[in-house]
Amino acid sequence: MFTLIKTDKNTRARLGKLETAHGVVNTPCFMPVGTQATVKTLSHQELVDCAAEIMLSNTYHLYLRPGIDVIKQAGGLHKFMSWDRPVLTDSGGFQVFSLAKLMKVKDEGVEFSSHIDGSRHFLTPEAVIELQQVFGSDIMMPLDEPVSYPCSKSKAREALDRTIDWARRSKACHCEEPRRSRGDEAIPKREIASLPLATLGVARNDGSIRQLLFGIVQGSSYLDLRKEAAEKLVDIGFDGYAIGGVSVGEGEGLIYDVTEYTAVLLPETKPRYLMGVGTPQDILEAVSMGVDMFDCVMPTRNGRNGTAFTKTGKLLLRNSKYTRDFTPIDKGCGCFTCRNYTRGYIRHLLNTEELLGLRLVSLHNIYFYVMLMKEIRGAITENRFTEYKKELIRAYKDKERLKGR
């Protein structure tokens, strides 16, 4: 499903193409985060207008609300949210371990209370795969056990062993070892896993592309554990590999160390996904280490705080210095916000708590991230990725220096 088109001469940056049941994703790519089946404040059409080729949603959140039966009845996640391009669903492992209450990990799965209404739930790796099968996710993630930072080696080892075991079970559930039939339907599990998506009424392709399943490399900041995890997962065999458990408070240096070390352990021929990272600088660094896929709440979360990304740094649009600034957020930007509205107007909207302000900045930021990836791909194509990266990082750094004055 993944075609490696080109590898950069000076760095490990890669140009690729990932085929999914809902279309092709050009890599390196950024996936806007639609946790609850919506990228916060934006419509699906705005994401299309931003040229987003794929979005991310979250199994834990969707399982709790609206619930699997609702999404099933809607004809899958794509139909439910009116998005006909690829979707990657996170397993919800991170959310179960960070958001849910009264959580108990067992080898069989994880028991927790909903952060919404306190109701008790038990999710196994198999259940998480089955949920994503019903969603019709183009890319599924297996249930894993992330750890916080810092984490003792014995705890990291224990969580890793479970994560690997769960990954094996997830793969088995998806492809080889059906355990139980899917809810109220009489179709045996094996059959469902191998059914072309079109049969489930969620695909627009010719039915020849299955749902993809990625493996998640954990291991905290311990490089030997990361190595072991990568090797074991590659042994099991997945459609792609994610680097999880980074950007959890360990600092920039360690994020880069773990990413660089782990990325090269993963097969050349499969896409590599760095989960939950990051700033434009982080993305440039990780691309140069050979990472292909990214997701982060930063563009939308910062958007709702009134912080806009530009190539020369961030603008805090709530700042009163923008009150009389009637230029766009970024003169060179082609997004709907920059084509139509000024900093002064957006500052007024933010200042008066008008929701349009949150929308306009979120939209600009998503466009910025998607365009950043497009420019990165262009730079790799034209053998000038190193220069592009240097230039962008210098522009950011200059901005920081200006602030320091």
Added chain:
Amino acid sequence: MFTLIKTDKNTRARLGKLETAHGVVNTPCFMPVGTQATVKTLSHQELVDCAAEIMLSNTYHLYLRPGIDVIKQAGGLHKFMSWDRPVLTDSGGFQVFSLAKLMKVKDEGVEFSSHIDGSRHFLTPEAVIELQQVFGSDIMMPLDEPVSYPCSKSKAREALDRTIDWARRSKACHCEEPRRSRGDEAIPKREIASLPLATLGVARNDGSIRQLLFGIVQGSSYLDLRKEAAEKLVDIGFDGYAIGGVSVGEGEGLIYDVTEYTAVLLPETKPRYLMGVGTPQDILEAVSMGVDMFDCVMPTRNGRNGTAFTKTGKLLLRNSKYTRDFTPIDKGCGCFTCRNYTRGYIRHLLNTEELLGLRLVSLHNIYFYVMLMKEIRGAITENRFTEYKKELIRAYKDKERLKGR
């Protein structure tokens, strides 16, 4: 500026055309409310897509935030908010009297504390006209003194006398009797009022159409005061006439009585605007009484509450019965929301407090109101307004009966 195209045979409903500096408005019309230079949750483009021909904004709110100097520097209100169609600005009288704190009315003007930061302000009728001149409003409203309901006759009389005096001063300030120069500019007042809008950099017409000024008929529920107000305002002479101080808690019957009584007292050749009204039924009734223009926060406020308008009544989309309803809000509706999303998805968005939900319902409701007016105009054109009105009101009533079962 107003052309009366046709009057209905069976009712007083009128078909008209109001020319303004930023284009023609077909009447009867509905003006979406953009209190703070934005129709809550929506972009200007969405209003255009809804075929809204005019929007309303508010002098009191804009005067406090972002302030007149900001809007002036932006090149006027249209440029500030990226809307190149007509704008009517309410004077802010209603807001000063209902929202501001520590308010003191004098014959000269009204002193008040900002509801935002408590700062003291003094607004005269002349200042309110000057503010709207700088906004570049296509239709300006004079400062008035509305009263609450119920109101003693002596209080209503006192407020009315002041309102009439202020209306006279507003007209004088706009057209005849400049009192002071406009802020930091050396242009004498008289000159500004008669300057073509294009000179102020806010118009897209050939500069031949001035800003319009309407008069506001007050008088509480006292018909003799309403009559006196109408006659005195007509004597002064305005580009259009508003019926103010209705829908302030007096009940449907009295709204209709006052509107019906007042509308016929106003000149045939000028547009009539019923301020702040109302439900689809209210609008149908008022149109049949000869009213041409409407504004109301209902479509957007209800939208943010999750209440959608349809021809057969309102839908409370937060209701759990819509959880598995995968039909659009209204099958016959052509709005972006109904073309793309289902009740079940919108219910999920509202239930999970996702801002897209507020947007989608607000958008549908604005489209509904604008289309209602379009259908009303079509019905008047084709001599079937009475039937159209009856049918719509019956459909609503049937719905209410169904609920009662």
